[in-house]
Amino acid sequence: MSSTIPRLEIDGLTVAFGGLTALDDVSFTVGEAETVALIGPNGAGKTTVFNAVCALLRPRSGTIRINGEPAPSSTTGLSARKVSRTLQGLGLFESMSVVENLLVPLSSLDLGAEQRLGKARRTLARLGLAEHARSPVASLPYPERKRVALARALVTDPRLLLLDEPAGGLGSEDIDALAETVRGLAGQGCSVLLVEHHVDFVMEVADRVVVLDFGRVVACGTPDEVRHDPAVEAAYLGLEAAA
Amino acid sequence: MDRLAFLLATGLARGLVIALFALSLVIIWRAARIVNFAQAAMATVAVYVAYAVVTWTGSYWLALVAAVVTGMLVGFAVERWLIRRVPRDNPLPGMIVAIGLVMILHSVIGILFGPRHVPMRAPFSREPLYVGDVAVLSPYDLFVLLLALGIVVALAVLFNRTTLGLQLRAAATAPEVSRLLGIRVPRMVTIGWMLSSAVAAVAVLLLIPTELGLNAHSADILFVHAFTVAVLGGLDSPVGAIVGGVAVGVLITLVTGFLGAGMAPIAVLALLTLVLLVRPGGIFAVKEARAA
Ligand SMILES: Nc1ncnc2c1ncn2[C@@H]1O[C@H](COP(=O)(O)OP(=O)(O)O)[C@@H](O)[C@H]1O
Numbered sequence: 001m002s003s004t005i006p007r008l009e010i011d012g013l014t015v016a017f018g019g020l021t022a023l024d025d026v027s028f029t030v031g032e033a034e035t036v037a038l039i040g041p042n043g044a045g046k047t048t049v050f051n052a053v054c055a056l057l058r059p060r061s062g063t064i065r066i067n068g069e070p071a072p073s074s075t076t077g078l079s080a081r082k083v084s085r086t087l088q089g090l091g092l093f094e095s096m097s098v099v100e101n102l103l104v105p106l107s108s109l110d111l112g113a114e115q116r117l118g119k120a121r122r123t124l125a126r127l128g129l130a131e132h133a134r135s136p137v138a139s140l141p142y143p144e145r146k147r148v149a150l151a152r153a154l155v156t157d158p159r160l161l162l163l164d165e166p167a168g169g170l171g172s173e174d175i176d177a178l179a180e181t182v183r184g185l186a187g188q189g190c191s192v193l194l195v196e197h198h199v200d201f202v203m204e205v206a207d208r209v210v211v212l213d214f215g216r217v218v219a220c221g222t223p224d225e226v227r228h229d230p231a232v233e234a235a236y237l238g239l240e241a242a243a
Numbered sequence: 244m245d246r247l248a249f250l251l252a253t254g255l256a257r258g259l260v261i262a263l264f265a266l267s268l269v270i271i272w273r274a275a276r277i278v279n280f281a282q283a284a285m286a287t288v289a290v291y292v293a294y295a296v297v298t299w300t301g302s303y304w305l306a307l308v309a310a311v312v313t314g315m316l317v318g319f320a321v322e323r324w325l326i327r328r329v330p331r332d333n334p335l336p337g338m339i340v341a342i343g344l345v346m347i348l349h350s351v352i353g354i355l356f357g358p359r360h361v362p363m364r365a366p367f368s369r370e371p372l373y374v375g376d377v378a379v380l381s382p383y384d385l386f387v388l389l390l391a392l393g394i395v396v397a398l399a400v401l402f403n404r405t406t407l408g409l410q411l412r413a414a415a416t417a418p419e420v421s422r423l424l425g426i427r428v429p430r431m432v433t434i435g436w437m438l439s440s441a442v443a444a445v446a447v448l449l450l451i452p453t454e455l456g457l458n459a460h461s462a463d464i465l466f467v468h469a470f471t472v473a474v475l476g477g478l479d480s481p482v483g484a485i486v487g488g489v490a491v492g493v494l495i496t497l498v499t500g501f502l503g504a505g506m507a508p509i510a511v512l513a514l515l516t517l518v519l520l521v522r523p524g525g526i527f528a529v530k531e532a533r534a535a
Pocket residue numbers: 017020022040041042043044045046047048049
Protein backbone atom coordinates (compact mmCIF):
# COMPACT_ATOMS: atom_id res chain seq x y z
CA MET A 1 0.00 0.00 0.00
CA SER A 2 1.58 3.23 -1.13
CA SER A 3 -0.69 5.55 0.79
CA THR A 4 -1.44 5.70 4.49
CA ILE A 5 -4.90 7.20 4.02
CA PRO A 6 -7.38 4.33 3.66
CA ARG A 7 -9.76 4.36 0.72
CA LEU A 8 -12.60 3.68 3.15
CA GLU A 9 -12.46 4.27 6.87
CA ILE A 10 -15.41 3.38 9.06
CA ASP A 11 -15.08 4.45 12.65
CA GLY A 12 -17.56 3.74 15.46
CA LEU A 13 -20.49 3.35 13.07
CA THR A 14 -23.79 2.82 14.88
CA VAL A 15 -27.08 2.54 13.01
CA ALA A 16 -30.47 1.94 14.60
CA PHE A 17 -33.88 1.25 13.08
CA GLY A 18 -36.28 2.25 15.81
CA GLY A 19 -35.35 0.01 18.73
CA LEU A 20 -33.20 -2.35 16.66
CA THR A 21 -29.48 -1.60 16.69
CA ALA A 22 -28.44 -2.89 13.28
CA LEU A 23 -24.82 -1.73 13.62
CA ASP A 24 -23.09 -1.24 16.93
CA ASP A 25 -19.78 0.63 17.02
CA VAL A 26 -18.44 -0.89 13.81
CA SER A 27 -14.92 0.14 12.78
CA PHE A 28 -12.71 -1.12 9.98
CA THR A 29 -10.82 0.17 6.96
CA VAL A 30 -10.33 -0.76 3.33
CA GLY A 31 -6.94 0.25 1.98
CA GLU A 32 -5.94 1.29 -1.48
CA ALA A 33 -6.29 -1.60 -3.95
CA GLU A 34 -7.28 -3.84 -1.08
CA THR A 35 -10.13 -6.34 -1.16
CA VAL A 36 -11.93 -6.69 2.16
CA ALA A 37 -14.72 -9.18 2.71
CA LEU A 38 -17.51 -8.39 5.12
CA ILE A 39 -19.10 -11.62 6.23
CA GLY A 40 -21.61 -12.71 8.80
CA PRO A 41 -24.97 -14.43 9.10
CA ASN A 42 -28.13 -13.04 7.58
CA GLY A 43 -29.30 -9.94 9.37
CA ALA A 44 -25.82 -9.22 10.77
CA GLY A 45 -25.88 -5.72 9.24
CA LYS A 46 -23.72 -6.13 6.14
CA THR A 47 -26.09 -4.44 3.70
CA THR A 48 -26.69 -1.74 6.31
CA VAL A 49 -22.95 -0.91 6.20
CA PHE A 50 -23.28 -0.41 2.44
CA ASN A 51 -26.38 1.73 2.86
CA ALA A 52 -24.56 3.92 5.37
CA VAL A 53 -21.55 4.36 3.07
CA CYS A 54 -23.92 5.24 0.20
CA ALA A 55 -25.78 7.88 2.23
CA LEU A 56 -29.04 5.94 2.02
CA LEU A 57 -29.41 6.22 5.77
CA ARG A 58 -28.20 8.48 8.53
CA PRO A 59 -26.07 6.75 11.17
CA ARG A 60 -26.84 7.41 14.81
CA SER A 61 -23.14 7.98 15.40
CA GLY A 62 -19.73 7.28 13.92
CA THR A 63 -17.86 8.56 10.91
CA ILE A 64 -17.33 7.28 7.40
CA ARG A 65 -14.40 8.66 5.43
CA ILE A 66 -13.53 8.07 1.83
CA ASN A 67 -9.92 8.93 0.92
CA GLY A 68 -9.74 10.76 4.22
CA GLU A 69 -12.70 13.03 3.48
CA PRO A 70 -16.16 12.61 5.03
CA ALA A 71 -18.38 10.41 2.86
CA PRO A 72 -20.98 12.29 0.80
CA SER A 73 -24.20 13.13 2.59
CA SER A 74 -26.30 12.40 -0.49
CA THR A 75 -26.26 9.60 -3.07
CA THR A 76 -25.68 12.15 -5.80
CA GLY A 77 -22.20 12.75 -4.36
CA LEU A 78 -21.10 9.13 -4.81
CA SER A 79 -20.03 9.22 -8.44
CA ALA A 80 -17.79 12.24 -7.93
CA ARG A 81 -16.06 10.31 -5.15
CA LYS A 82 -15.72 7.32 -7.45
CA VAL A 83 -17.82 4.99 -5.33
CA SER A 84 -19.96 2.30 -6.99
CA ARG A 85 -22.10 -0.40 -5.60
CA THR A 86 -24.05 -3.46 -6.66
CA LEU A 87 -27.26 -4.45 -4.94
CA GLN A 88 -28.02 -7.64 -3.10
CA GLY A 89 -30.58 -8.58 -5.75
CA LEU A 90 -29.92 -7.63 -9.35
CA GLY A 91 -31.28 -4.09 -9.18
CA LEU A 92 -31.23 -3.80 -12.96
CA PHE A 93 -33.56 -1.76 -15.14
CA GLU A 94 -35.36 -4.77 -16.55
CA SER A 95 -37.14 -2.90 -19.32
CA MET A 96 -33.93 -1.39 -20.68
CA SER A 97 -31.28 -2.90 -22.88
CA VAL A 98 -27.95 -3.98 -21.42
CA VAL A 99 -26.08 -0.95 -22.77
CA GLU A 100 -28.78 1.42 -21.53
CA ASN A 101 -28.32 0.01 -18.02
CA LEU A 102 -24.66 1.02 -18.23
CA LEU A 103 -25.49 4.42 -19.67
CA VAL A 104 -27.61 5.36 -16.65
CA PRO A 105 -24.71 5.83 -14.18
CA LEU A 106 -22.71 7.54 -16.93
CA SER A 107 -25.55 9.95 -17.67
CA SER A 108 -24.82 12.22 -14.73
CA LEU A 109 -21.10 12.47 -15.52
CA ASP A 110 -19.66 15.30 -17.54
CA LEU A 111 -19.00 13.26 -20.68
CA GLY A 112 -20.06 13.49 -24.30
CA ALA A 113 -22.47 10.96 -25.77
CA GLU A 114 -19.69 9.26 -27.74
CA GLN A 115 -17.48 8.93 -24.68
CA ARG A 116 -20.30 7.42 -22.67
CA LEU A 117 -21.12 4.88 -25.32
CA GLY A 118 -17.41 4.07 -25.70
CA LYS A 119 -17.01 3.50 -21.98
CA ALA A 120 -20.13 1.33 -21.84
CA ARG A 121 -18.98 -0.79 -24.79
CA ARG A 122 -15.47 -1.26 -23.40
CA THR A 123 -16.84 -2.35 -20.04
CA LEU A 124 -19.22 -4.80 -21.68
CA ALA A 125 -16.41 -6.23 -23.78
CA ARG A 126 -14.24 -6.61 -20.68
CA LEU A 127 -16.93 -8.71 -19.01
CA GLY A 128 -17.71 -10.75 -22.10
CA LEU A 129 -21.07 -9.07 -22.65
CA ALA A 130 -20.35 -7.25 -25.92
CA GLU A 131 -22.71 -9.40 -27.96
CA HIS A 132 -25.57 -8.66 -25.56
CA ALA A 133 -25.24 -4.86 -25.65
CA ARG A 134 -28.57 -4.30 -27.40
CA SER A 135 -30.44 -7.18 -25.74
CA PRO A 136 -33.19 -6.38 -23.29
CA VAL A 137 -31.90 -7.26 -19.83
CA ALA A 138 -35.01 -9.34 -19.18
CA SER A 139 -34.06 -11.68 -22.04
CA LEU A 140 -30.73 -12.74 -20.51
CA PRO A 141 -30.15 -15.73 -18.25
CA TYR A 142 -29.41 -15.01 -14.59
CA PRO A 143 -25.59 -15.30 -14.66
CA GLU A 144 -25.40 -12.80 -17.54
CA ARG A 145 -27.72 -10.41 -15.73
CA LYS A 146 -25.54 -10.68 -12.66
CA ARG A 147 -22.57 -9.71 -14.87
CA VAL A 148 -24.53 -6.76 -16.25
CA ALA A 149 -25.03 -5.58 -12.67
CA LEU A 150 -21.28 -5.80 -12.11
CA ALA A 151 -20.60 -4.04 -15.41
CA ARG A 152 -22.93 -1.21 -14.43
CA ALA A 153 -20.95 -0.73 -11.21
CA LEU A 154 -17.61 -0.84 -13.04
CA VAL A 155 -18.48 1.40 -15.96
CA THR A 156 -17.79 4.58 -13.99
CA ASP A 157 -14.23 3.40 -13.13
CA PRO A 158 -14.79 3.32 -9.37
CA ARG A 159 -11.92 3.55 -6.90
CA LEU A 160 -14.11 1.99 -4.23
CA LEU A 161 -16.45 -0.80 -5.23
CA LEU A 162 -19.07 -2.22 -2.86
CA LEU A 163 -20.24 -5.66 -3.96
CA ASP A 164 -23.29 -7.07 -2.18
CA GLU A 165 -23.37 -10.85 -2.65
CA PRO A 166 -21.95 -10.83 -6.20
CA ALA A 167 -21.67 -14.64 -6.30
CA GLY A 168 -25.24 -15.21 -5.08
CA GLY A 169 -27.03 -17.68 -7.32
CA LEU A 170 -24.02 -18.33 -9.55
CA GLY A 171 -22.53 -21.71 -10.51
CA SER A 172 -18.88 -22.57 -9.90
CA GLU A 173 -17.69 -21.59 -13.39
CA ASP A 174 -19.28 -18.16 -13.14
CA ILE A 175 -17.85 -17.75 -9.64
CA ASP A 176 -14.34 -18.52 -10.93
CA ALA A 177 -14.75 -15.89 -13.63
CA LEU A 178 -16.06 -13.43 -11.04
CA ALA A 179 -13.09 -14.14 -8.76
CA GLU A 180 -10.73 -13.37 -11.61
CA THR A 181 -12.52 -10.10 -12.35
CA VAL A 182 -12.42 -9.07 -8.69
CA ARG A 183 -8.73 -9.92 -8.38
CA GLY A 184 -8.07 -7.93 -11.53
CA LEU A 185 -9.60 -4.85 -9.92
CA ALA A 186 -6.84 -4.66 -7.33
CA GLY A 187 -4.33 -4.54 -10.18
CA GLN A 188 -6.11 -1.42 -11.42
CA GLY A 189 -5.95 0.19 -7.99
CA CYS A 190 -9.61 -0.32 -7.17
CA SER A 191 -10.53 -1.10 -3.57
CA VAL A 192 -13.31 -3.61 -3.00
CA LEU A 193 -15.59 -4.16 -0.05
CA LEU A 194 -17.31 -7.45 -0.57
CA VAL A 195 -20.30 -9.02 1.14
CA GLU A 196 -20.51 -12.69 0.30
CA HIS A 197 -21.71 -15.95 1.81
CA HIS A 198 -19.69 -18.15 -0.51
CA VAL A 199 -16.76 -19.01 1.76
CA ASP A 200 -14.37 -20.41 -0.87
CA PHE A 201 -14.87 -17.35 -3.03
CA VAL A 202 -14.22 -15.04 -0.09
CA MET A 203 -11.08 -16.92 0.95
CA GLU A 204 -9.82 -16.77 -2.61
CA VAL A 205 -10.26 -13.05 -3.33
CA ALA A 206 -10.10 -11.27 0.03
CA ASP A 207 -6.95 -9.74 1.49
CA ARG A 208 -8.71 -9.31 4.80
CA VAL A 209 -11.98 -10.44 6.29
CA VAL A 210 -14.21 -8.56 8.73
CA VAL A 211 -16.81 -10.68 10.52
CA LEU A 212 -20.04 -9.11 11.69
CA ASP A 213 -22.53 -10.70 14.05
CA PHE A 214 -25.59 -8.91 15.42
CA GLY A 215 -24.18 -5.61 14.22
CA ARG A 216 -20.79 -5.99 15.93
CA VAL A 217 -17.38 -6.79 14.55
CA VAL A 218 -16.52 -10.15 16.15
CA ALA A 219 -13.34 -10.88 14.21
CA CYS A 220 -11.01 -9.29 11.70
CA GLY A 221 -7.92 -10.59 9.95
CA THR A 222 -6.53 -12.44 6.98
CA PRO A 223 -8.72 -15.20 5.57
CA ASP A 224 -6.57 -17.83 7.32
CA GLU A 225 -6.69 -16.09 10.68
CA VAL A 226 -10.43 -15.65 10.48
CA ARG A 227 -11.08 -19.17 9.31
CA HIS A 228 -9.60 -20.55 12.52
CA ASP A 229 -11.09 -17.99 14.89
CA PRO A 230 -13.45 -19.74 17.31
CA ALA A 231 -15.75 -16.71 17.55
CA VAL A 232 -16.22 -16.85 13.80
CA GLU A 233 -16.93 -20.54 13.77
CA ALA A 234 -19.57 -19.93 16.39
CA ALA A 235 -21.11 -16.93 14.67
CA TYR A 236 -20.96 -17.81 11.06
CA LEU A 237 -18.96 -20.66 9.64
CA GLY A 238 -20.53 -23.07 12.08
CA LEU A 239 -23.92 -21.98 10.88
CA GLU A 240 -22.84 -22.49 7.28
CA ALA A 241 -21.54 -25.95 8.04
CA ALA A 242 -24.69 -26.84 9.92
CA ALA A 243 -26.89 -25.54 7.11
CA MET B 244 -69.02 4.28 -47.31
CA ASP B 245 -68.38 8.00 -47.80
CA ARG B 246 -69.78 8.67 -44.39
CA LEU B 247 -67.59 5.94 -42.90
CA ALA B 248 -64.44 7.50 -44.39
CA PHE B 249 -65.43 10.88 -42.95
CA LEU B 250 -66.18 9.47 -39.53
CA LEU B 251 -62.98 7.45 -39.46
CA ALA B 252 -60.84 10.47 -40.34
CA THR B 253 -62.63 12.71 -37.83
CA GLY B 254 -62.48 9.96 -35.22
CA LEU B 255 -58.76 9.65 -35.76
CA ALA B 256 -58.24 13.35 -34.98
CA ARG B 257 -60.51 13.15 -31.95
CA GLY B 258 -58.79 9.95 -30.87
CA LEU B 259 -55.35 11.51 -31.04
CA VAL B 260 -56.48 14.28 -28.68
CA ILE B 261 -57.67 11.60 -26.26
CA ALA B 262 -54.41 9.73 -26.85
CA LEU B 263 -52.37 12.85 -25.99
CA PHE B 264 -54.27 13.35 -22.78
CA ALA B 265 -54.00 9.65 -21.88
CA LEU B 266 -50.27 9.86 -22.62
CA SER B 267 -50.02 12.73 -20.17
CA LEU B 268 -51.64 10.55 -17.50
CA VAL B 269 -49.22 7.73 -18.31
CA ILE B 270 -46.22 10.09 -18.02
CA ILE B 271 -47.24 11.15 -14.51
CA TRP B 272 -48.12 7.62 -13.50
CA ARG B 273 -44.69 6.39 -14.58
CA ALA B 274 -42.87 9.29 -12.94
CA ALA B 275 -44.76 9.44 -9.67
CA ARG B 276 -47.17 6.47 -9.41
CA ILE B 277 -50.07 8.90 -9.13
CA VAL B 278 -53.25 9.04 -11.18
CA ASN B 279 -53.53 12.78 -11.39
CA PHE B 280 -57.22 13.54 -10.99
CA ALA B 281 -56.40 17.25 -11.28
CA GLN B 282 -54.93 16.85 -14.76
CA ALA B 283 -57.98 18.27 -16.59
CA ALA B 284 -58.35 21.26 -14.26
CA MET B 285 -54.63 22.03 -14.45
CA ALA B 286 -54.69 21.84 -18.25
CA THR B 287 -57.78 24.05 -18.34
CA VAL B 288 -55.93 26.73 -16.38
CA ALA B 289 -53.17 26.65 -18.99
CA VAL B 290 -55.74 26.93 -21.78
CA TYR B 291 -57.36 29.95 -20.09
CA VAL B 292 -53.94 31.60 -20.22
CA ALA B 293 -53.75 30.64 -23.90
CA TYR B 294 -57.22 32.14 -24.35
CA ALA B 295 -56.04 35.39 -22.74
CA VAL B 296 -52.99 35.42 -25.02
CA VAL B 297 -55.01 34.87 -28.19
CA THR B 298 -57.45 37.57 -27.07
CA TRP B 299 -54.67 40.10 -26.48
CA THR B 300 -52.39 39.28 -29.39
CA GLY B 301 -54.70 37.64 -31.89
CA SER B 302 -52.05 34.99 -32.49
CA TYR B 303 -53.04 31.35 -32.11
CA TRP B 304 -49.39 30.32 -32.29
CA LEU B 305 -48.45 32.50 -29.33
CA ALA B 306 -51.43 30.99 -27.51
CA LEU B 307 -50.13 27.50 -28.27
CA VAL B 308 -46.73 28.42 -26.85
CA ALA B 309 -48.46 29.98 -23.82
CA ALA B 310 -50.43 26.78 -23.21
CA VAL B 311 -47.24 24.71 -23.25
CA VAL B 312 -45.28 27.09 -21.01
CA THR B 313 -48.16 27.56 -18.56
CA GLY B 314 -48.76 23.82 -18.53
CA MET B 315 -45.13 23.29 -17.52
CA LEU B 316 -45.29 25.97 -14.83
CA VAL B 317 -48.52 24.58 -13.39
CA GLY B 318 -47.03 21.08 -13.37
CA PHE B 319 -43.91 22.38 -11.65
CA ALA B 320 -45.86 24.31 -9.03
CA VAL B 321 -48.28 21.49 -8.24
CA GLU B 322 -45.51 18.91 -7.87
CA ARG B 323 -43.06 21.05 -5.91
CA TRP B 324 -45.41 22.87 -3.61
CA LEU B 325 -48.26 20.42 -3.18
CA ILE B 326 -47.74 16.79 -4.17
CA ARG B 327 -44.21 16.60 -2.81
CA ARG B 328 -45.53 17.42 0.66
CA VAL B 329 -48.15 14.67 0.57
CA PRO B 330 -47.35 11.35 2.31
CA ARG B 331 -46.65 8.69 -0.26
CA ASP B 332 -46.91 5.45 1.70
CA ASN B 333 -50.39 4.93 0.24
CA PRO B 334 -52.08 6.50 -2.80
CA LEU B 335 -55.12 7.97 -1.03
CA PRO B 336 -53.67 11.27 0.29
CA GLY B 337 -52.38 12.13 -3.20
CA MET B 338 -55.79 11.48 -4.74
CA ILE B 339 -57.58 13.53 -2.11
CA VAL B 340 -55.18 16.44 -2.54
CA ALA B 341 -55.68 16.24 -6.32
CA ILE B 342 -59.46 16.35 -5.95
CA GLY B 343 -59.15 19.32 -3.58
CA LEU B 344 -56.95 21.02 -6.15
CA VAL B 345 -59.64 20.47 -8.80
CA MET B 346 -62.17 22.27 -6.60
CA ILE B 347 -59.81 25.17 -5.98
CA LEU B 348 -58.90 25.55 -9.66
CA HIS B 349 -62.56 25.35 -10.74
CA SER B 350 -63.46 28.03 -8.20
CA VAL B 351 -60.63 30.31 -9.27
CA ILE B 352 -61.59 29.94 -12.92
CA GLY B 353 -65.23 30.61 -12.00
CA ILE B 354 -64.32 33.76 -10.08
CA LEU B 355 -62.07 35.10 -12.85
CA PHE B 356 -64.04 34.14 -15.94
CA GLY B 357 -67.55 33.26 -14.80
CA PRO B 358 -69.48 30.12 -15.68
CA ARG B 359 -70.04 30.90 -19.37
CA HIS B 360 -68.35 29.14 -22.24
CA VAL B 361 -65.92 31.50 -23.90
CA PRO B 362 -65.56 30.82 -27.62
CA MET B 363 -62.13 29.89 -28.93
CA ARG B 364 -61.71 29.84 -32.66
CA ALA B 365 -59.80 27.19 -34.50
CA PRO B 366 -56.73 28.42 -36.40
CA PHE B 367 -57.95 26.55 -39.48
CA SER B 368 -61.34 25.95 -41.06
CA ARG B 369 -63.48 23.25 -39.55
CA GLU B 370 -65.35 22.70 -42.84
CA PRO B 371 -64.50 19.29 -44.27
CA LEU B 372 -62.28 19.06 -47.30
CA TYR B 373 -63.53 17.08 -50.28
CA VAL B 374 -61.66 14.46 -52.23
CA GLY B 375 -63.74 14.19 -55.38
CA ASP B 376 -67.18 14.52 -53.80
CA VAL B 377 -66.31 12.56 -50.68
CA ALA B 378 -66.02 14.64 -47.52
CA VAL B 379 -62.92 13.72 -45.56
CA LEU B 380 -61.50 15.59 -42.63
CA SER B 381 -61.36 19.35 -42.10
CA PRO B 382 -58.14 21.40 -42.23
CA TYR B 383 -58.44 21.81 -38.45
CA ASP B 384 -58.72 18.04 -37.96
CA LEU B 385 -55.68 17.63 -40.18
CA PHE B 386 -53.81 20.18 -38.03
CA VAL B 387 -54.84 18.34 -34.86
CA LEU B 388 -53.70 15.07 -36.37
CA LEU B 389 -50.31 16.38 -37.44
CA LEU B 390 -49.60 18.27 -34.22
CA ALA B 391 -50.64 15.30 -32.05
CA LEU B 392 -48.49 12.93 -34.11
CA GLY B 393 -45.63 15.40 -33.92
CA ILE B 394 -45.88 15.51 -30.13
CA VAL B 395 -46.06 11.73 -29.88
CA VAL B 396 -42.95 11.38 -32.04
CA ALA B 397 -41.14 14.10 -30.08
CA LEU B 398 -41.97 12.37 -26.79
CA ALA B 399 -40.84 9.01 -28.18
CA VAL B 400 -37.53 10.58 -29.22
CA LEU B 401 -37.17 12.33 -25.87
CA PHE B 402 -37.78 9.18 -23.84
CA ASN B 403 -35.91 6.69 -26.00
CA ARG B 404 -33.12 8.63 -27.66
CA THR B 405 -31.94 11.26 -25.21
CA THR B 406 -29.98 11.20 -21.98
CA LEU B 407 -32.76 13.03 -20.14
CA GLY B 408 -35.21 10.40 -21.38
CA LEU B 409 -32.94 7.62 -20.13
CA GLN B 410 -32.80 9.30 -16.72
CA LEU B 411 -36.57 9.79 -16.68
CA ARG B 412 -37.13 6.11 -17.49
CA ALA B 413 -34.58 5.00 -14.90
CA ALA B 414 -36.10 7.14 -12.16
CA ALA B 415 -39.59 5.98 -13.13
CA THR B 416 -38.88 2.25 -13.02
CA ALA B 417 -36.44 2.02 -10.09
CA PRO B 418 -36.12 5.25 -8.11
CA GLU B 419 -34.00 3.80 -5.33
CA VAL B 420 -31.47 2.19 -7.68
CA SER B 421 -31.41 5.34 -9.77
CA ARG B 422 -30.49 7.44 -6.75
CA LEU B 423 -27.52 5.16 -6.07
CA LEU B 424 -26.43 5.63 -9.67
CA GLY B 425 -26.38 9.40 -9.29
CA ILE B 426 -29.75 10.24 -10.88
CA ARG B 427 -31.49 13.20 -9.24
CA VAL B 428 -34.78 11.38 -8.84
CA PRO B 429 -36.83 14.25 -7.33
CA ARG B 430 -35.80 16.43 -10.27
CA MET B 431 -36.91 13.70 -12.68
CA VAL B 432 -40.31 13.54 -10.97
CA THR B 433 -40.71 17.31 -11.36
CA ILE B 434 -39.74 17.14 -15.02
CA GLY B 435 -42.26 14.32 -15.49
CA TRP B 436 -45.03 16.50 -14.04
CA MET B 437 -44.00 19.44 -16.22
CA LEU B 438 -43.95 17.37 -19.40
CA SER B 439 -47.23 15.74 -18.53
CA SER B 440 -49.04 18.99 -17.77
CA ALA B 441 -47.77 20.59 -20.96
CA VAL B 442 -48.97 17.66 -23.08
CA ALA B 443 -52.37 17.75 -21.35
CA ALA B 444 -52.63 21.51 -21.93
CA VAL B 445 -52.03 21.06 -25.66
CA ALA B 446 -54.63 18.28 -25.79
CA VAL B 447 -57.24 20.53 -24.16
CA LEU B 448 -56.28 23.46 -26.40
CA LEU B 449 -56.82 21.23 -29.45
CA LEU B 450 -60.13 19.99 -28.06
CA ILE B 451 -61.80 23.34 -27.30
CA PRO B 452 -62.63 24.49 -30.86
CA THR B 453 -64.54 21.23 -31.39
CA GLU B 454 -66.58 21.81 -28.22
CA LEU B 455 -69.00 24.51 -27.08
CA GLY B 456 -66.12 26.71 -25.98
CA LEU B 457 -63.88 27.08 -22.97
CA ASN B 458 -65.29 26.58 -19.51
CA ALA B 459 -63.91 25.28 -16.20
CA HIS B 460 -65.41 21.89 -17.03
CA SER B 461 -64.46 21.76 -20.72
CA ALA B 462 -61.93 18.99 -20.25
CA ASP B 463 -63.88 16.83 -17.81
CA ILE B 464 -65.22 14.41 -20.42
CA LEU B 465 -61.81 14.32 -22.09
CA PHE B 466 -60.35 13.29 -18.75
CA VAL B 467 -62.90 10.51 -18.37
CA HIS B 468 -62.18 9.19 -21.84
CA ALA B 469 -58.41 9.49 -21.41
CA PHE B 470 -58.53 7.85 -18.00
CA THR B 471 -60.52 4.99 -19.51
CA VAL B 472 -57.93 4.69 -22.24
CA ALA B 473 -55.02 4.79 -19.80
CA VAL B 474 -56.60 2.01 -17.78
CA LEU B 475 -57.38 0.06 -20.95
CA GLY B 476 -53.87 0.38 -22.27
CA GLY B 477 -52.23 -0.19 -18.92
CA LEU B 478 -51.15 2.92 -17.02
CA ASP B 479 -47.51 2.07 -17.64
CA SER B 480 -47.80 1.83 -21.39
CA PRO B 481 -47.38 4.86 -23.68
CA VAL B 482 -48.16 2.68 -26.70
CA GLY B 483 -51.33 1.53 -24.98
CA ALA B 484 -52.36 5.16 -24.40
CA ILE B 485 -51.93 6.03 -28.06
CA VAL B 486 -53.56 2.93 -29.53
CA GLY B 487 -56.35 3.07 -26.93
CA GLY B 488 -56.92 6.80 -27.47
CA VAL B 489 -57.31 6.39 -31.18
CA ALA B 490 -59.57 3.36 -30.72
CA VAL B 491 -61.85 5.18 -28.28
CA GLY B 492 -61.91 8.32 -30.44
CA VAL B 493 -62.92 6.33 -33.50
CA LEU B 494 -65.46 4.34 -31.48
CA ILE B 495 -67.08 7.51 -30.09
CA THR B 496 -67.21 9.13 -33.51
CA LEU B 497 -68.63 6.05 -35.23
CA VAL B 498 -71.23 5.42 -32.53
CA THR B 499 -72.20 9.11 -32.50
CA GLY B 500 -72.40 9.16 -36.30
CA PHE B 501 -74.42 5.98 -36.75
CA LEU B 502 -76.38 5.59 -33.49
CA GLY B 503 -76.53 9.11 -32.04
CA ALA B 504 -74.48 11.01 -29.47
CA GLY B 505 -76.41 9.51 -26.55
CA MET B 506 -74.96 6.07 -27.25
CA ALA B 507 -71.30 7.14 -27.20
CA PRO B 508 -70.75 7.10 -23.42
CA ILE B 509 -72.44 3.69 -23.22
CA ALA B 510 -70.14 2.35 -25.91
CA VAL B 511 -67.07 3.64 -24.03
CA LEU B 512 -68.28 2.08 -20.80
CA ALA B 513 -69.00 -1.21 -22.54
CA LEU B 514 -65.49 -1.23 -23.97
CA LEU B 515 -63.97 -0.46 -20.56
CA THR B 516 -65.96 -3.24 -18.89
CA LEU B 517 -65.05 -5.72 -21.59
CA VAL B 518 -61.33 -5.01 -21.39
CA LEU B 519 -61.26 -5.07 -17.60
CA LEU B 520 -63.02 -8.43 -17.67
CA VAL B 521 -60.57 -9.91 -20.15
CA ARG B 522 -57.34 -8.21 -19.08
CA PRO B 523 -57.66 -6.51 -15.70
CA GLY B 524 -54.13 -5.10 -15.91
CA GLY B 525 -54.84 -3.41 -19.22
CA ILE B 526 -54.22 -4.58 -22.77
CA PHE B 527 -50.62 -3.46 -22.95
CA ALA B 528 -49.79 -4.00 -19.31
CA VAL B 529 -46.16 -4.95 -18.87
CA LYS B 530 -45.15 -7.21 -16.05
CA GLU B 531 -42.47 -4.89 -14.87
CA ALA B 532 -41.72 -4.95 -11.20
CA ARG B 533 -40.99 -1.49 -9.96
CA ALA B 534 -38.03 -1.89 -7.62
CA ALA B 535 -38.48 0.07 -4.43
N1 LIG C 1 -34.67 -0.08 6.42
C1 LIG C 1 -34.71 -0.88 7.50
N2 LIG C 1 -35.67 -0.71 8.43
C2 LIG C 1 -35.71 -1.52 9.53
N3 LIG C 1 -34.86 -2.51 9.77
C3 LIG C 1 -33.89 -2.75 8.86
C4 LIG C 1 -33.78 -1.95 7.68
N4 LIG C 1 -32.72 -2.41 6.95
C5 LIG C 1 -32.21 -3.45 7.66
N5 LIG C 1 -32.91 -3.64 8.80
C6 LIG C 1 -32.62 -4.65 9.83
O1 LIG C 1 -31.26 -4.50 10.20
C7 LIG C 1 -30.65 -5.75 10.37
C8 LIG C 1 -29.47 -5.90 9.45
O2 LIG C 1 -29.95 -6.02 8.11
P1 LIG C 1 -28.99 -6.14 6.85
O3 LIG C 1 -27.95 -5.09 6.94
O4 LIG C 1 -29.84 -6.16 5.64
O5 LIG C 1 -28.36 -7.59 7.11
P2 LIG C 1 -27.42 -8.46 6.16
O6 LIG C 1 -27.18 -7.72 4.89
O7 LIG C 1 -26.18 -8.68 6.98
O8 LIG C 1 -28.15 -9.75 5.94
C9 LIG C 1 -31.71 -6.80 10.14
O9 LIG C 1 -32.25 -7.17 11.39
C10 LIG C 1 -32.74 -6.08 9.32
O10 LIG C 1 -34.02 -6.61 9.55
